[in-house]
Amino acid sequence: MRFVFYTHSLASDWNHGNAHFLRGVMRALQARGHQTHAMEPEGSWSRENLIADRGPGAIADFERAFPDLSYEIYADCFDHEAALTTADVVVVHEWTDPALVARLGQARAQGARFTLLFHDTHHRAVSAEGEIGGMDLSGYDGVLAFGETLRETYLAAGWGRQVFTWHEAADTSIFHPHPETAPEGDLIWVGNWGDDERSEELETFLVGPAEKLGLRTLIHGVRYPNHALKRLSEAGITYGGSIANADVPKAFARHRVTVHVPRRPYVESLPGIPTIRPFEALACGIPLVSAPWNDAEGLFRPGDFRFAANGDEMTAHLRELLSDPDAAREQAERGLETIHARHTCGHRGDELLEVLTRLGVTTHEMEPGQ
Numbered sequence: 001m002r003f004v005f006y007t008h009s010l011a012s013d014w015n016h017g018n019a020h021f022l023r024g025v026m027r028a029l030q031a032r033g034h035q036t037h038a039m040e041p042e043g044s045w046s047r048e049n050l051i052a053d054r055g056p057g058a059i060a061d062f063e064r065a066f067p068d069l070s071y072e073i074y075a076d077c078f079d080h081e082a083a084l085t086t087a088d089v090v091v092v093h094e095w096t097d098p099a100l101v102a103r104l105g106q107a108r109a110q111g112a113r114f115t116l117l118f119h120d121t122h123h124r125a126v127s128a129e130g131e132i133g134g135m136d137l138s139g140y141d142g143v144l145a146f147g148e149t150l151r152e153t154y155l156a157a158g159w160g161r162q163v164f165t166w167h168e169a170a171d172t173s174i175f176h177p178h179p180e181t182a183p184e185g186d187l188i189w190v191g192n193w194g195d196d197e198r199s200e201e202l203e204t205f206l207v208g209p210a211e212k213l214g215l216r217t218l219i220h221g222v223r224y225p226n227h228a229l230k231r232l233s234e235a236g237i238t239y240g241g242s243i244a245n246a247d248v249p250k251a252f253a254r255h256r257v258t259v260h261v262p263r264r265p266y267v268e269s270l271p272g273i274p275t276i277r278p279f280e281a282l283a284c285g286i287p288l289v290s291a292p293w294n295d296a297e298g299l300f301r302p303g304d305f306r307f308a309a310n311g312d313e314m315t316a317h318l319r320e321l322l323s324d325p326d327a328a329r330e331q332a333e334r335g336l337e338t339i340h341a342r343h344t345c346g347h348r349g350d351e352l353l354e355v356l357t358r359l360g361v362t363t364h365e366m367e368p369g370q
Helices: 016-031 046-056 057-065 100-107 129-133 148-157 199-213 226-236 245-253 265-268 277-281 311-323 327-342 345-358
Strands: 002-006 035-041 071-074 088-095 115-120 140-144 163-165 185-188 215-218 259-261 288-290
Touching: 002 016, 002 100, 016 035, 016 277, 016 345, 046 057, 057 245, 071 140, 088 100, 088 129, 115 259, 140 345, 148 163, 185 245, 199 226, 199 311, 215 245, 259 311, 277 327, 288 311, 311 327
Parallel strands: 002 035, 002 088, 035 071, 088 115, 115 140, 140 163, 185 215, 185 259, 259 288
Antiparallel strands: none
């Protein structure tokens, strides 16, 4: 089958987590005998910021890391209908321009042969209902929502005909342990500031415990305001700026423990959605301690990682994991086992094919030469 994915950007993961997942899903589908192609708009916000941050070479770095992934950039005058004449499945991410979302739905309603799916991996359905509610999804065959509570939100609002839960997962072609790399530091956190959606939580569950324990701590991410950078410096934390997602596994390997600090909208309004970061960390075999969130769907087993209810518990967990190598190793191995059993992009590729089967689509591998 020929899959086409409309995304904000495939080439840039600058403050754009969907790129992580999409790259892995495309590789997984290709491994199953399908063809994939991504479409991203000219001048995308993430791509422009990536180039401004790390220079034009950052795009070349992506292409070296993912030489097997095909994508193109479209301008306002692009003929989407002509470009999709050979597509079997088109998946449109929710950051796509609403006018184009409607245009693709209209093409499908007027008889286009492809199956058309809308893919939501954000909290705007609850934090900015008007933006999602204003999307014209009437021509879409289905919606892929990255958590059961988001699926229920779509159903309750009447958005989309059929809505399926499709969680994010780890791209294990990139995210895996690097036992050949010796740890140099104690704690690493990879994440963006988050528009003040978790500023208090970052202080409570990351900065404060790292400072109290005097840990050799490294933070990678973008959009950190000056007052946040000042606080990191005061706490003795190294700020490493942006990092290509393909480089994160080796950064994990150079440290002994990591944490997860979810954004407030997910904790309060979309329980059961951890976002992609914990999947990626556990796939690298590093012990993880998480700030509170409700694993409402039972994605993980007890012991895959630890929960900390407050800063004191986070401090205690970090102290124990850093002082007890056996406990740290056992926890890391357990988390890695769950990722391999349930949460790889290979699993999600299979789940997407199952969704298509439920929609009445006959899935088939590409014949040689097609």
